[in-house]
Structure formats: structure tokens, C-alpha cells
Amino acid sequence: MTGTPSHRSGSVAVIGRPNVGKSTLTNALVGAKISITSNRPQTTRHRLLGIATFPAAKDHPAGQIVLVDTPGLHKQQGKFSASAMSRVMNRAARGALEDVDAALMVIEAGRWDEEDTLAFNVLRDAGIPVVLVVNKIDRLKDKTVLFPFLAEVGKDREFAAVHPVSALKRNGLEALVKDVLALLPEAPPMFGEDEITDRSERFLAGELVREQLMRQLGAELPYATTVEIERFAEEITPKQEELLRIGAVIWVERESQKAIVIGKGGTRLKEIGSKSRVQMEHLFGRKVFLETWVRVREGWSDDETALKAFGYE
Structure with a gap:
């Protein structure tokens, strides 16, 4: 049959x-x-x-x-x-x-x-x-x-x-x-055919910024960095285009690391932001306005409370 x-x-x-x-x-x-x-x-x-x-x-x-x-x-x-x-x-x-x-x-x-x-x-x-x-x-x-x-x-x-x-x-x-x-068992799909992940665009935006940190910084520094998305807002521009306004905070553990991430005259931070924005626009299919800041929180990577606050489960 x-x-x-x-x-x-x-x-x-x-x-x-x-x-x-x-x-x-x-x-x-x-x-x-x-x-x-x-x-x-x-x-x-x-x-x-x-x-x-x-x-x-x-x-x-x-x-x-x-x-x-x-x-x-x-x-x-x-x-x-x-x-x-x-x-x-x-x-x-x-x-x-x-x-x-x-x-x-x-x-x-x-x-x-x-x-x-x-x-x-x-x-x-x-x-x-x-x-x-x-x-x-x-x-x-x-x-x-x-x-x-x-x-x-x-x-x-x-x-x-x-x-x-x-x-x-x-x-x-x-x-x-x-x-x-x-x-795999015979079963109906668990998600719609147009869904690709269970994570939100907000989460993915933070990951794309962190990807640039991993790619552009030296061998050790990326492990002392994490990214927190403080703002994620959807807008319609005067030209009727969809726009995402995203504010990303890059957290490091020491002031000396902050200076490295920012770079001379802010050049490295600008490049991190620019490449992240391009990746976001490709993934989200919308224009993105991205702002980035670098802040210090000492010892965050070895602090269970800080890890939970930054979304690590």
C-alpha cells in the first residue's frame, strides 16, 4: 500500500x-x-x-x-x-x-x-x-x-x-x-515553516554585536565582554519604511578593556557597530539605527547574579 x-x-x-x-x-x-x-x-x-x-x-x-x-x-x-x-x-x-x-x-x-x-x-x-x-x-x-x-x-x-x-x-x-x-518520530511540525528560531530579534541583535567583538578583538578580551540590549524599538519612518532603533551596551570587566573596545578616536567601536548593523539589516529585513556604548562591571563573568541579569541561564 x-x-x-x-x-x-x-x-x-x-x-x-x-x-x-x-x-x-x-x-x-x-x-x-x-x-x-x-x-x-x-x-x-x-x-x-x-x-x-x-x-x-x-x-x-x-x-x-x-x-x-x-x-x-x-x-x-x-x-x-x-x-x-x-x-x-x-x-x-x-x-x-x-x-x-x-x-x-x-x-x-x-x-x-x-x-x-x-x-x-x-x-x-x-x-x-x-x-x-x-x-x-x-x-x-x-x-x-x-x-x-x-x-x-x-x-x-x-x-x-x-x-x-x-x-x-x-x-x-x-x-x-x-x-x-x-x-525522528512521525509527527506534525512543532513550528511554522517560516520560523527559524525560538529566540527574539532582541536576543539576536545582542548576539550579532557580540559576534563582532569575538571577531575583531584579541585572543583573550572577547571572553571578558558581553552585550546587553537596552533599547529595541520599532518605528515607521516619514518615508513609510520600517526602522529598528537598537541600543546596545558592551560590558567589560576593566577600564583598560573599555579603552581597547572603543579604540583610538572611537574607530573600533564604530567598526563593531557598523558591521553589526549590516548583519542585523540582513537578518531582520529592515533598516536599523544602532547605537553602542561600553561600560565596566568588574568580574561579571564569574558572578552568578550578573550572569543571570545578562540573560545567561
């Missing part, structure tokens, strides 16, 4: 150590930028949903994959890793495994270290199907090393499927989607 293929829908956690491309993969599957990215580890600090909706195809039914993007699981060592912020991030990553149907374990092609083992052990203990996503295959100069690497990783470890991909170049994603949908 044949008929219309059933619809599949479910939640899938995206887990892995820092800087393996979890957010890039989430964005690629969703088809829009909802998670910020940079080449710095621990760019993602919050757990958020990316909603990827797929029409029926020749080899799979219509479906909706609700991706739970998470901070990178990391060992509690070093100055940053010992902070309250680090503990919050690890709790967010582990908490993403509650009530999900499956998980994507993301690793970097050609590399497996003790933090990958940590992530695998957490997933194994959760007792859910795990798809291994071997990301950044485009960076492998010698592709012949891939298969021996996959064989070594798969030794004594059980995965529902293994997929080499390049999330950045969107290679290998169709086969991944097919296998992930097969792991």
Missing part, C-alpha cells in the same frame, strides 16, 4: 567540543544565520533552537528538525574554564540532551582529542541515537587520510550514521538530513 509519506519531526542536539563548527552547521541546515560564528572557541554561550524545515524529497518525507545549538563541551581547567560563565555554558550543553530524539556529534576532520571523548561519553550516557558529523573536510589537504581517520574514530564507538561534511561550503548536508529525519 502506498500513500503520502509521513511527516517526521523532532529535536536534535548539536554537541561537540569548542570550535568544531556546530553553529556553522546549524546555520547551514536552517538556511539562515541564527547562531553567531567566529574562529574563537566558545563563541556560542547560549542554548538556542534552529528550526530546519524540509519539503518531501525523493529519498525522504517532509520533516522538521529542531536543532538545539549548544556551547562547546570543555574540560573545567584554566582561568576561563574555571569561571561561573564556563559552568553555565557546560550546563547549557548538557541540558540540551533532555527530551531530544537524537544528537549530532560534531568533530573536526582529522582530529580527535580528549574533549571529543568527553562529548562522546556524555552522549553515550544519554542513551540517544548519535550521528557523527565529521566537519571541515574541505580543509583536508590530503583526502586519503579521511577513511583511516573515520575507521579509527568508529572503533569501539557506536554511531547511528557517520557523515563527512563541510558545513561552510554546504557539502554533504542532503545525505545528513535524510539520515537525521529517519531517526
Whole structure:
């Protein structure tokens, strides 16, 4: 008996150590930028949903994959890793495994270290199907090393499927989607097909400013910064255009850091604001007027009360 293929829908956690491309993969599957990215580890600090909706195809039914993007699981060592912020991030990553149907374990092609083992052990203990996503295959100069690497990783470890991909170049994603949908229950979609995340535009605006801080500042300073959106107002201009007026406060921990973020003559802060505004206009589809300020709150990243005030759960 044949008929219309059933619809599949479910939640899938995206887990892995820092800087393996979890957010890039989430964005690629969703088809829009909802998670910020940079080449710095621990760019993602919050757990958020990316909603990827797929029409029926020749080899799979219509479906909706609700991706739970998470901070990178990391060992509690070093100055940053010992902070309250680090503990919050690890709790967010582990908490993403509650009530999900499956998980994507993301690793970097050609590399497996003790933090990958940590992530695998957490997933194994959760007792859910795990798809291994071997990301950044485009960076492998010698592709012949891939298969021996996959064989070594798969030794004594059980995965529902293994997929080499390049999330950045969107290679290998169709086969991944097919296998992930097969792991999900037959169910109607949980969100409308035009929804891409559970987070508000206000939240996303703060993340886009923080993305520029991660990308433009030195190796250590971004971890001492966070962003608070003080104003988020929608207006109609005299030309009948929609306008968002956004006020963003960049918080740092010391006065010396404030001077670095502002830059000589305010040049760095201006560049951070300009690039953030362009990203906001692209994501929100409206004109944006963005104002930014830099303020100091000593020790905020190791203060549980401050973290809650800044929206870290």
C-alpha cells in the first residue's frame, strides 16, 4: 500500500567540543544565520533552537528538525574554564540532551582529542541515537587520510550514521538530513515553516554585536565582554519604511578593556557597530539605527547574579 509519506519531526542536539563548527552547521541546515560564528572557541554561550524545515524529497518525507545549538563541551581547567560563565555554558550543553530524539556529534576532520571523548561519553550516557558529523573536510589537504581517520574514530564507538561534511561550503548536508529525519518520530511540525528560531530579534541583535567583538578583538578580551540590549524599538519612518532603533551596551570587566573596545578616536567601536548593523539589516529585513556604548562591571563573568541579569541561564 502506498500513500503520502509521513511527516517526521523532532529535536536534535548539536554537541561537540569548542570550535568544531556546530553553529556553522546549524546555520547551514536552517538556511539562515541564527547562531553567531567566529574562529574563537566558545563563541556560542547560549542554548538556542534552529528550526530546519524540509519539503518531501525523493529519498525522504517532509520533516522538521529542531536543532538545539549548544556551547562547546570543555574540560573545567584554566582561568576561563574555571569561571561561573564556563559552568553555565557546560550546563547549557548538557541540558540540551533532555527530551531530544537524537544528537549530532560534531568533530573536526582529522582530529580527535580528549574533549571529543568527553562529548562522546556524555552522549553515550544519554542513551540517544548519535550521528557523527565529521566537519571541515574541505580543509583536508590530503583526502586519503579521511577513511583511516573515520575507521579509527568508529572503533569501539557506536554511531547511528557517520557523515563527512563541510558545513561552510554546504557539502554533504542532503545525505545528513535524510539520515537525521529517519531517526525522528512521525509527527506534525512543532513550528511554522517560516520560523527559524525560538529566540527574539532582541536576543539576536545582542548576539550579532557580540559576534563582532569575538571577531575583531584579541585572543583573550572577547571572553571578558558581553552585550546587553537596552533599547529595541520599532518605528515607521516619514518615508513609510520600517526602522529598528537598537541600543546596545558592551560590558567589560576593566577600564583598560573599555579603552581597547572603543579604540583610538572611537574607530573600533564604530567598526563593531557598523558591521553589526549590516548583519542585523540582513537578518531582520529592515533598516536599523544602532547605537553602542561600553561600560565596566568588574568580574561579571564569574558572578552568578550578573550572569543571570545578562540573560545567561
